[in-house]
Amino acid sequence: MPLSEDSRYLKGGPVAQRIIAAVREDAAIAKAEGFPPKLISITVGDTDAVDVYVRNQRAKAELAGIDFEERRFPATITAGELEAAIHGLNADPRVTGIIIQRPVPAHIPIKTLQAAVHPLKDVEGMHPASIGNIVYNQLDLAPCTAAASVELLKETGLDLKGLEVVIVGHSEIVGKPIAFLLMSEGATVTVCHHMTRSVAAHARRADALFVAVGKPRLIKADMVKPGAAVIDIGINSEIAPDGSSRIVGDVDTESVREVASWITPVPGGVGPITVAILLRNTMVALSRQRALYEATYGTADRLAAE
Numbered sequence: 001m002p003l004s005e006d007s008r009y010l011k012g013g014p015v016a017q018r019i020i021a022a023v024r025e026d027a028a029i030a031k032a033e034g035f036p037p038k039l040i041s042i043t044v045g046d047t048d049a050v051d052v053y054v055r056n057q058r059a060k061a062e063l064a065g066i067d068f069e070e071r072r073f074p075a076t077i078t079a080g081e082l083e084a085a086i087h088g089l090n091a092d093p094r095v096t097g098i099i100i101q102r103p104v105p106a107h108i109p110i111k112t113l114q115a116a117v118h119p120l121k122d123v124e125g126m127h128p129a130s131i132g133n134i135v136y137n138q139l140d141l142a143p144c145t146a147a148a149s150v151e152l153l154k155e156t157g158l159d160l161k162g163l164e165v166v167i168v169g170h171s172e173i174v175g176k177p178i179a180f181l182l183m184s185e186g187a188t189v190t191v192c193h194h195m196t197r198s199v200a201a202h203a204r205r206a207d208a209l210f211v212a213v214g215k216p217r218l219i220k221a222d223m224v225k226p227g228a229a230v231i232d233i234g235i236n237s238e239i240a241p242d243g244s245s246r247i248v249g250d251v252d253t254e255s256v257r258e259v260a261s262w263i264t265p266v267p268g269g270v271g272p273i274t275v276a277i278l279l280r281n282t283m284v285a286l287s288r289q290r291a292l293y294e295a296t297y298g299t300a301d302r303l304a305a306e
């Protein structure tokens with residue numbers, strides 16, 4: 001049987017399509033009501049690492065009926081100039097959401113940039129206020145990759161209450177937010193990182209194993225509990241002996257699929273859903289902005305003014 005038809009594979013495509021179809025309906029209504037959604041992508045310096053992501057964002061935004069605009073800044077820009085550009089976008093009522101593509105050059109402190117985005121326009125969920133909302137169990141606007149990974153786990157139908165979850169990797173953008181999202185859903189969560197004594201010992205206890213460390217094929221079959229769900233968030237480019245390059249995850253998929261009940265392919269797993277969640281977050285941001293707008297000016301005024 002070809003790998004792509006294996007029922008153990010948790011594919012992201014169908015989930016992403018479902019989310020994008022719902023966003024498309026929402027976006028059409030918002031547009032008709034005078035609030036067209038618009039997403040701004042910011043890239044700084046060398047964009048090779050994010051090109052695939054940005055290309056998919058543009059394609060799916062167009063599909064969903066969300067305006068998508070790229071702002072590319074040279075690597076020589078200062079943090080102050082970037083902050084000023086972000087403040088300009090914050091103040092522009094036509095801009096719904098702002099995503100700062102990572103990585104940015106080393107001289108730019110990414111945290112400062114994330115904090116410069118107005119929380120109402122923070123479609124990535126990376127502003128300290130947004131992360132705080134996750135801790136307080138307000139989960140409708142979470143960091144995209146983390147939310148996408150949890151969405152895929154839910155596809156298994158496993159009951160998250162009391163589920164033994166192990167997360168390998170504790171980054172601010174993936175591992176930590178996944179931990180908070182799953183705690184809110186009632187899972188028992190263990191987070192492993194580079195100082196963990198035996199990642200294997202923890203991983204083997206997991207009913208659901210999330211891996212986001214950027215180490216190709218780190219997770220082997222003997223680190224996985226039989227019947228577990230394995231969510232592979234890694235994106236690593238690997239050079240084959242013949243010199244060609246391909247994308248592999250952090251999980252040794254060929255061996256782990258013999259042990260796990262569910263495993264996410266790379267590519268084709270978490271990635272496509274990440275893009276869909278970004279668009280959904282844009283609609284969540286828009287509805288929050290509209291609620292504020294309508295509370296301030298009343299419902300009919302904006303249409304009447306146009």
Ligand SMILES: Nc1nc(=O)c2c([nH]1)NC[C@@H]1CN(c3ccc(C(=O)N[C@@H](CCC(=O)O)C(=O)O)cc3)C=[N+]21
Nearest residue numbers: 050052053056100101102103145267268269271272274
């Ligand atoms: N602020 C910020 N947030 C991010 O979430 C973020 C980022 N910066 N910088 C780059 C990484 C990478 N990333 C991807 C998301 C989806 C695909 C994706 O759609 N992949 C598809 C398509 C792959 C292909 O077309 O080759 C797949 O896995 O099937 C890829 C990469 C998000 N990241």
